[in-house]
Amino acid sequence: MVHTASLVENEPLLSPALLGQLERMELISRKIFRGRMKGERRSKRKGQSVEFADFRNYVAGDDLRFIDWNLYARLDKLLLKLFLEEEDLHFYSLIDVSDSMQFGNPSKLHYAKQLAASLGYIGLCRSDRVKIEALDGATSSGAPVFRGKRSMARMCDYVQSLQSTAANVTLTDAVKSFCLRNRGKGILVLISDLMDKTGYEQALKFLVAQNMDVYVIHVLSQEEIDPEILGDLKLVDCEDGDIAEISVSQRLIDKYRATLATFIEQARDFCSKRGIVYTMTSTERSVDRLVSRYLRHQGLVK
Template sequence: MPGPDTIQNDELFDAEFLDRLRALFLRLRKRKQLRRKGIQNTPSTGFTREFKDFRHYTPRDDYRAIDWRLYARLDRLFIRLYEEIQEFHVHIIVDTSASMIEPFPEKRSTSLKIAVALAYMGLVGHHRVSLYSASEKVDDPPPPLKGQGSLQRVIDFASGLEYGGLTDLETCFQEFNPNRRRYGIIFVISDLYGRDVDEAREAIRHASAWPGEVHFIQVYHPWEEKPDVEGEIELLDVETQEHRRLWFTPRDRKRYEERYKLFLTDIEQACQSRQIDYQRWRTDYPFDEMFLELLSRGSALSSGNS
């Protein structure tokens, strides 16, 4: 039975959401057909061959491609045609620290939807997909998944994640070691809250050493950006349980909003300086448009196989 900090499969990932994923995939495939291939031609990418069709043998064809079993049945020569599939390893890291669920559970639901949507795109693109949870450290993932039939396992994994504890971004990213044998596409989904901005910068520095293409998706709630509060308040750090009582004036609120904006800007600039893709994702933003934007900025995942 799921614990209090887990969710039921159909709470987020109902039939409507899955239909939207399929529609998003079709929209991305259409966009792909309208532009030339880009980053997908990386030399470090692995390839696999997938059977596509048969056609009649001609003298100019390689005789090694002849299907002799078919010849034995039909007494005619056919060759097997294959499609070359570029295969990436998609790594999806979901922040499961306490700040991702308290006091705004919308951050959890948004981050899990992003994770499942990214995994879906990886699976239908014939890539390997690994999912990780991270708070004080990055937990060991289940074995990599492949094929559209693995989507339910992705949903089960996301639904079963338990939230709580501290965030240790620097340790998480320093210890994370994705597979170097296959070109990686790495997505980090987090509010990027730590002890201070310097911790986030150090974490980003470690992430820049990961092999492959790295994306940071910073999820936050509108209230965190512009708190609608005034007067005497009590603050609680949901990760350390530290309390602080203070008087919050309109001037304090303005200063807070300026500092929060600066925090977001600092994170973005730190990512840009390390050639890491960065996207802010507020929980009230329209999911479909934000997701298309995420994969339309040059990600190899958006130009995957179809």
């Protein structure tokens, strides 16, 4: 693989036009999680915010301040007022920074950064707790937590600074390291090309065990989806240096496409059986279209 760069990668991760679209969206969880701080979303749990939800019968020990005395005067019943509680959501985005993610124009890594920043900004607009982390196997919990729209610039600078690592860390080991260091519940989005010789299955099993709302965004470059190469070639694996000399014919290209289609279908089936929402995308698909159309259809945003 040859690492390529693009002028697009020198531009800001989030353009003003994209920011305008993202501000109108909201991250949605399929599960109910208890937030650590008050946020700007309505929980299905009953709490003590200012928005009225329902009544229930008074039980000994309940706070007398929430009894509706007007109803008691009319019905001679002690009824407690319930309110919808506002809570924050934990949003995690894990970016695969292995060498294979540097392939393409723009690179898959740049696409992953833009996507993670876009989803993170949606969370910031709703005062969610946003944490974006590179899957480099680091044992520290150095990735910062961002909260509030004022954190947007710091978040983008941090995401832009993420680079591939020279360490030969497997996807499984990197995800396991993350799971051991992070116990918060919420939405987790893994952005990866899933290209790991040891496989991706065990890594996804670790994420499922965290009891989070897990999404996998499978990113491939258009060159990988529809290669236009023929003739005698020497292929060098960008991650471990393995070399293979091949003669590329149309027949071999057809076999490659069939193998890739099987790989994608197996990943989709593996995720579906474990309650993970899977989405495959090409780097040619704009991030705003992926978020506003495809991820909205998948239920991650609204």
